[in-house]
Amino acid sequence: MSTPHETVPDRTHYRICPLCEACCGLEIRTSGGRVASIRGAEHDVFSRGYLCPKAVALKDLHEDPDRLRTPLVKRGDRHVPVGWDDAFDEIERGLQRVQRAHGRDAVALSFGNPSAHKIGLLLYTTRLAKALGSKNVYSASTLDQMPKQLSCGLMFGHWLSIPVPDITRCDHLLILGANPMASNGSLWTVPDFRGKAKALRARGGKLVVIDPRRTETAQVADAWHAIRPGTDALLLASMAQVLFAEALVRLGRLAPHVNGLEAVREAVAPFTPERVAARCGLAADTIRTLARELAAAPRACVYGRLGTCTQRHGSVSSWLVDVLNVLTGHLDEPGGAMFPLAPAFAANTRGKPGIGAGVHTGRHASRVSGAPEVMGELPITLLAEEIETEGPGQVRALVSVASNPVLSAPGGPRLARALAGLDFMVSLDIYLNETTRHAHVILPGRSPLEDTHWDVAFPQFSDRNHARFSEAVFAPAAGDVPEWLSMSRLAAIVRGRPWRDGETLDDELCAAEVQRAAGPQADVVMKAVSHLRGPERLLDLALRSGPYGDAFGLKPDGLNLAKVRAADGGIDLGELKARMPGALRTESGRIELAPAMLVADLARAEALLAEPAADLQIVGRRDVRSNNSWMHNLPTLAKGPERCTLLVHPRDAERLGLRAGGRARIGRGERAVVAPVELSDDMSPGVVCLPHGWGHDRDGARLGVAAERPGASLNDVLDENLRDPLSGNAVLSGVAVTVEPVS
């Protein structure tokens, strides 16, 4: 007997991988309606055939029987499938009831990492947040990059104006707290980091890594320096001090565009290498050499990522990374730290070049702890207390979009208890997991292979400019609702309208945006995109009005969606080019080298000098075959050795009585988890390492493969009360723990 699929001819599809920030182009061969093979697309203008083992798991993800295909509604303690209309009816009743009884702030929004990888989620999250009108907006950004967004926002005027290493022309790359060999890069879209780092060294360049662990990246570097976790602010301030003291500061071309040089000189003056060396765990001479080499290299760059953000001084560390780039004349220069020019959606390409409104924080504060809003968000580690604490403004309902804070945020079990007490919760997700099991209604997201794809954010961080679009590989099931439309329906609901208005609302918002941007030309513009709907309409508008756009026909050689769609493998837009001062959007129209709140916080970091390092600190790690909390259900990736292990230096193991393969209790106060021990002299003594995103043993989740080897959740131990006060980012690295053997 033949199935309908067997009549589908074999085909080869081009698809951008949505699984991490490298955004590799893939060649997916389908046969009989199923994925036959996945390879790197050699003809991709940007990634040129590179891929990692996760890409192949797109097939597992597409076929995963646990991946949700229909909406689920909670009846008693079970989730049962329902039709789409019934699901939206239930959400409309649930959310509007809470809003009517308790006001707008009573409904919170939480969105997670995968929403950055789908155009229909990312563009519509902003719309949903606006429609909601609640102070209670939370996301994975405060578990990740908020410190960098804040420091760059203050320095360059927009939250997404974040420079990236121009690695293909760089000869000296200093990396702190990042492991692109495993992570494939972050706030830096750099497919094939390994190959590019190798080429850098082959042309005589130098790669230096500063990390408490000799990571996979440190292993391919020329030098590795083990730092005491949480002390990057001291180290970086000290390097800046050396530059001033030894007259190595060269602002170069940007000199006339920089404010605050003297303030920086003064702020870093107390941080001599001799003073910080012992606390950082690096010799004073090493710190001097790091500064001198950076200054001496003609084309050099400092790059800091997760390890420099998820610590108590995340904002100051993130700031000082770019201070060093500016002081050594490497910002906005080829081979240095450069600003990509994305073809669509980049705020630093819109409005008046070189000047803007800057960024501001603290326009409101969290109700219970008074933490300032940053980029319209509150720290996600405060969500539990906002749900638990009674009084006006208490959070009583949650809309969760592609987020799994029960595993991804410190204090997971406390948050899970809080979620269980909500009046109403709706999740837009692809799994019934540790977080979504608390939802009254779960709306399924699509398999990436059923969606068209354009990266909204990552071209803004790419090591080369490009425009790439991919079509869906498979048609979605009949009656299936795309995620953008689910988001639009949710937006209609929280605006007090019927969910059935979702599509009309999208039309209204789009027309209003075009009216604001195009004024008298609005009708012509709307007509030009009248054949499109949803995210594709927004993309065509953004491309055509963007820096390479066809300006709706005025520049016939320019880009539009149809052209990009027709270009299999994408369109190369060339190497990174200098963008300063035009890309600035600060109020002064200059680079703010010494934003007041960062300078003030550097003084707070000085207190670290009087505070001895904890006996044992824990840091995280990433494995190339895993991704945060949600890829452990894919057999291709789940097989192989146990990955959720505690790395311990043999010396620590000896004094703590731990042995390889034995089990360790990792504790902090009342909290503890147990994990197998792996001895590793890649660790610095005094630092242990456990990955996050594990702990798939919670009742009510439906993750058959992941539950077989659930692992322990690091965030069951970490402390939701530890934050970088400026950005609200959680402290996930360098937290003091105790470790003891379990028999």
Ligand SMILES: Nc1nc2c(c(=O)[nH]1)N[C@H]1C(S)=C(S)[C@@H](COP(=O)(O)OP(=O)(O)OC[C@H]3O[C@@H](n4cnc5c(=O)[nH]c(N)nc54)[C@H](O)[C@@H]3O)O[C@H]1N2
């Ligand atoms: N201790 C510690 N904690 C950490 C980190 C760490 O290094 N250490 N890293 C932090 C970082 S950097 C991040 S970004 C956060 C991530 O935190 P989260 O974003 O909360 O976590 P994820 O594991 O990415 O889970 C995303 C959710 O999205 C769902 N999902 C996946 N694909 C789709 C889709 O296509 N559509 C929809 N609708 N849903 C989808 C998944 O099922 C899952 O529920 O974790 C943070 N937590």
Ligand SMILES: Nc1nc2c(c(=O)[nH]1)N[C@H]1C(S)=C(S)[C@@H](COP(=O)(O)OP(=O)(O)OC[C@H]3O[C@@H](n4cnc5c(=O)[nH]c(N)nc54)[C@H](O)[C@@H]3O)O[C@H]1N2
């Ligand atoms: N395979 C895989 N790839 C991923 C992910 C994944 O889970 N798996 N997650 C994706 C996400 S959401 C993100 S945000 C990116 C993150 O990508 P990266 O920024 O590369 O993050 P990590 O690999 O966690 O590397 C952080 C490093 O910081 C070090 N570190 C910890 N504390 C300190 C400190 O105080 N100072 C210094 N200097 N270093 C410190 C850690 O030892 C670790 O090596 O990866 C993305 N890509």
Ligand code: SF4
């Ligand atoms: S590095 Fe791997 S997971 Fe990341 S985009 Fe490329 S293929 Fe996908």
Ligand SMILES: [Mo]
């Ligand atoms: Mo992240």
